[in-house]
Amino acid sequence: MAETAQQIADDLRARIDSGEFAPGDRLPGEPALVRQYGVAKMTANGALKILVAEGIAQARTGSGTYVREFKPIVRDAVKRLARSQWALGSSIWSADVEDRPRDVADLDVSEIEAPKWVARALGLNEGATVICRSRLYLVEGEPVQSAISYLSADLVRDTQIAQPDTGPGGTFKRLEEIGSAPERFEEDLRARMPSAEEAERLQVPAGTPVVEIYRTAFTGDGRPIEVNRMLLDAGSYVMRYRFES
Template sequence: MPQTARQIADDLRARIDSGEFGPGARLPGEPALVKQYGVAKMTAASALKLLVTEGVAYSRPGSGTYVRDFKPIRRVATQRLSRAQWSSGRSVWSADVSDRPMEVTAIEVHEMAAPRWVARALDLEDGQATLVRSRRYVVDGSPVQQATSYFAADLVRGTPIAQPDPGPGGVYARLADLGAPPVAFTEELRARMPSPEEAEALALLPATPVIEIYRTAMTAEGRPVEINHMLMDAGSYVMQYDFKS
């Protein structure tokens, strides 16, 4: 019985995991898959497309489909946002990348009137001044995430949070210095396809989706002190969430 595109993709993924096809290796093309699995050309094409969509492989038009050679970043949300992480002077990013080369680029810090969705998230009046921090994260030479954080300007104006480099421990350590340490976080996550501008900013391979996260940081009193909009290359991440019942 002919296999489905999903079954073929799973088999190819297993062969990638076993090392048969290493990073940068060219995967069998549609004709080879048609012959090997006894399926229609459309099924073979769908199997390769599944691997591309999942971030396992990428397509070079006119050349073939290749195994991605970027080691995924394991993002453990509960670890990176723990107070023990940022209060010790470490950035939340150090929990993700360990000793891998990481660079923060395209840093911009400015004030602006709060968009309505930001005002709602931070319990501000529409149009109230907010401080905006935007940046791009590059790991192993590849851009993997764009992030933009919003704060009530009255809270952080004139503090290190308004500087490109907020210092050891990042903005959460500086919020603690201001007497407003975040103790609770809410993340809303979805996956979608990027806009052309987003794909260009993250240098995304064709057909690569993005992970979009909105995170709200709150004090013990329930006051929201930051809303962070993150856009991530879905092919560069493994999202891990640990829970206890």
């Protein structure tokens, strides 16, 4: 009795790992922990907070604290390589069905002065303007990713890329039509905790990191043509890459 918050959390974690509490199950609440371990309410609260911060549990005010589940969407960055070339059953995480209802929200197109890092990534002069297209992706009504892409305004201002609806085939098809088809891509990924605004926008529960991806698209002759900054809810995604040699 009279344990510390960390010890209570360790105990609960062990009981979760043992299968005593399955994903979706409700954990003992604060009053129960106060009784069972003989601690103050705030200590019990602290124990549950530790599990929430670890992403193991999820608190629902007024209801209880529940064991969290992980059903990722597989984000396959290199789709062109036919899956058949690869061995079967190699997936580590049980991929979610790809048929979940998807949606796009907050679509916005604007022309702005290029931020420094964008100018650098696109090889533009200081003060050049870019078309930026931002959007929010939803799966089953829940936001899972935000994206904002930047293209040289001089290059695409007069194309459909500067319009909310880019038309059939999208941005890349339009780029191809003006002789700037993207052929090579580079993605830089970083994982970190979200800021308060990011957590709000993506509706990520506490204890869930985000994955920040910067994708630069290059033409066949090596010109950077687009930069796309994506922010993914790490609790909703598995990123997949395939490469050779």
